[in-house]
Amino acid sequence: MKRIMTIVSLGICCLFAVAIAGCISSPGNPAPSPVPTGTPVIVGHLVVNESQNTATVYMNRSDLITVRLAENPTTGFQWNLTTTPGLSVVRDVYEPTDTSGTVVGSGGTHVWDISAEMIGEQKINAVYKRSWEPITGNESTFSMTIVVS
Secondary structure (H helix, E strand, O other), rough: OOOHHHHHHOOOOOOOHHHHHHHHOOOOOOOOOOOOOHHHHOOOOEEHHHOOOOOOEEEOOOEEEEEEEEOHHHHHHEEEEEEEOEEEEEEEEEEEOOEEEOOOOEEEEEEEEEEEEOOEEEEEEEEEEOOOOOOOOOOEEEEEEEOOO
């Protein structure tokens, strides 16, 4: 019984020491920054992905929106993205997940930078399909409404 009490006492002392150590900060160690350093925030630049599907966003004229959608062109499936005339695609690239080239069939991300050119309600629509197959209505889709002011 005395051995159990000793172990319990040591355990309580250790927990107390850890709790006290976590509450004390030394003057030489400043508190961590809540914003990662070296991560620039571009004003007027919105980045979206599949989780913002069907969203409505508000932008100023000449702001940029970057659309990032998962894609695997090795299977023949690719995003076919269209925009209304008030939006302009300024960059259209595919970024493979595997840059070594050793993983067969590896997917990646299709990235579009789109500039808001005209004031008013604009649309982005995309369909994920094989280019040689007709649209059946069962394809994955992505759409956004952009309100440009």
